[in-house]
Amino acid sequence: MSNISAYILPIFILIIIGFGVYKKIDVFGTFIDGAKKGFDVFLSILPSLTALFLAVQMLKSSQGIEIITKILTPVADLLKIPAETLPMCILSPISGGGSLSVYESIIGEYGPDSYIGRVASVMMGSTETTFYAIAVYYGAVGIKKIRHTAICSLCADFTSFILAGIIVRLFFYK
Amino acid sequence: MMNYIWIAIIFFSVITSVFNGTANELSKGIITSGNTAVDLCFSLLGTFCLWNGLMNIAEKSGLSKTCSKLFTPILCRLFKGLNKNSEAILPICLNITSNLLGLSNTATPIGIEAIKKLSKENIGKSTPSNNMVLFVVMNSAALRLIPTTVATIRANHESTNPLEILTPSIITSICALIVGITMTKILERFFKHE
Numbered sequence: 621m622s623n624i625s626a627y628i629l630p631i632f633i634l635i636i637i638g639f640g641v642y643k644k645i646d647v648f649g650t651f652i653d654g655a656k657k658g659f660d661v662f663l664s665i666l667p668s669l670t671a672l673f674l675a676v677q678m679l680k681s682s683q684g685i686e687i688i689t690k691i692l693t694p695v696a697d698l699l700k701i702p703a704e705t706l707p708m709c710i711l712s713p714i715s716g717g718g719s720l721s722v723y724e725s726i727i728g729e730y731g732p733d734s735y736i737g738r739v740a741s742v743m744m745g746s747t748e749t750t751f752y753a754i755a756v757y758y759g760a761v762g763i764k765k766i767r768h769t770a771i772c773s774l775c776a777d778f779t780s781f782i783l784a785g786i787i788v789r790l791f792f793y794k
Numbered sequence: 795m796m797n798y799i800w801i802a803i804i805f806f807s808v809i810t811s812v813f814n815g816t817a818n819e820l821s822k823g824i825i826t827s828g829n830t831a832v833d834l835c836f837s838l839l840g841t842f843c844l845w846n847g848l849m850n851i852a853e854k855s856g857l858s859k860t861c862s863k864l865f866t867p868i869l870c871r872l873f874k875g876l877n878k879n880s881e882a883i884l885p886i887c888l889n890i891t892s893n894l895l896g897l898s899n900t901a902t903p904i905g906i907e908a909i910k911k912l913s914k915e916n917i918g919k920s921t922p923s924n925n926m927v928l929f930v931v932m933n934s935a936a937l938r939l940i941p942t943t944v945a946t947i948r949a950n951h952e953s954t955n956p957l958e959i960l961t962p963s964i965i966t967s968i969c970a971l972i973v974g975i976t977m978t979k980i981l982e983r984f985f986k987h988e
Binding site for chain 1: 795796797799800803804806807808810811814816819820822823824826827828830831832834835836838839840842843844845846847848849850851852854855856857860888891892895897898900902903905906909910913920921922926927929930931933934935936938941943944947948951952953954955956958959960961962963964965966967969970971973974977978981982984985986987
C-alpha cells in the first residue's frame with residue numbers, strides 16, 4: 621500500500637506533462653506562467669491563517685484547553701469517550717500539530733497497543749484539522765461567511781470521536 | 795460564524811489566562827502565532843507554485859476538459875449542478891486521490907486550485923456555493939486509506955502491529971464522511987446562499 625503512495629505523485633506529474641507533450645503545447649513555458657501564481661495563493665491564505673493561529677495559540681498558551689477538558693469530561697463519560705483522549709479531541713479541529721503532540725504523549729504514556737492508545741490512534745487516523753481546512757480553502761477565494769461548513773465538519777469530527785471507542789471495542793475486545 | 799468562534803476563543807483565552815496566571819505564556823503565544831502562520835505558508839509556497847504550474851499545463855493542454863468528461867458522471871452525484879466542462883473536476887479528483895493516499899501536503903495546494911475553480915462558478919456571491927461547502931467538508935473529514943503519520947508514531951513506540959488500527963480507522967472515517975456529507979445536504983437548505 622505504501623508503495624502506491626510513493627508512486628502516485630510521479631504518476632500525476634507524468635500524466636499532466638505527458639498530455640502537454642502529446643498536445644504539443646509549450647510545456648515548460650506554460651508551467652512557468654502558472655507557477656507565478658503560487659505567490660498569489662501564499663498571499664491570499666496568509667491573513668486567514670494568521671487569524672487562525674492567533675486564536676489557537678492563545679487558547680493553548682492560556683491553558684484554556686485544560687478548562688474545556690474539565691467541563692466536557694462528564695459529557696465524554698456519557699458518550700464513552702475515554703477522558704484521556706479528550707484534550708486531543710478538543711485540539712484536533714483547530715490544530716493539527718497540537719493534537720499530534722498530545723497523541724504522541726498519550727501513546728508514550730499508555731502504550732500504542734492499550735485500549736486508550738488504540739482509540740487515540742483511530743481518532744487521529746480518521747480526522748483532519750477542520751478549521752485549518754476552512755481557513756486555507758476559504759482564505760484562498762476570499763470568503764468570510766461560510767454558511768454551514770463548520771457545523772457539518774464538526775459533526776463529522778464528532779462522529780469519529782464517538783465511533784472510535786465503539787469500533788475499537790468491537791474490533792479488539794470482543 | 796467564524797467571526798463568533800474567533801471572538802469567543804480569544805475572549806475565553808484572555809479570561810482563563812487571568813485565572814490561571816498564564817499571562818506571560820499568553821503574550822509569548824500571541825507574538826509567535828504570526829510567525830507560525832508565515833512559516834507554514836512559506837513551507838507550502840513551493841508546492842503552491844508547483845501545482846499552479848502543473849494545473850496550468852493541464853488546462854492549456856485540454857487534460858482538464860478530458861478529465862471532466864470522464865469523471866463528471868461520478869462527481870455529479872455528489873456535486874450537484876456542477877458544470878459539465880468545469881475546470882474544477884480534475885483538481886477535485888486529484889485532491890480526493892491525494893487525500894485517500896495520505897499526501898496532505900499535495901492535497902492542500904491541489905484543493906486550493908479546485909476551490910478557486912469552483913468559486914469561478916460562484917461569481918457575485920459573498921457566501922460559498924453548496925458545492926464549495928461540500929468540498930471543504932469532504933477535505934476536513936478527509937478519508938485516508940493509510941494513516942501514515944499515526945502508523946509511524948505507533949511503530950516508534952514499539953507497537954506489536956502498528957497498522958492494526960487501519961481497518962477501524964477506515965470504518966470510522968467512512969462513517970464520519972457520510973455524516974458530514976449528509977449534514978451538508980440537509981443543512982444547505984437552511985443556510986442562505988447569497
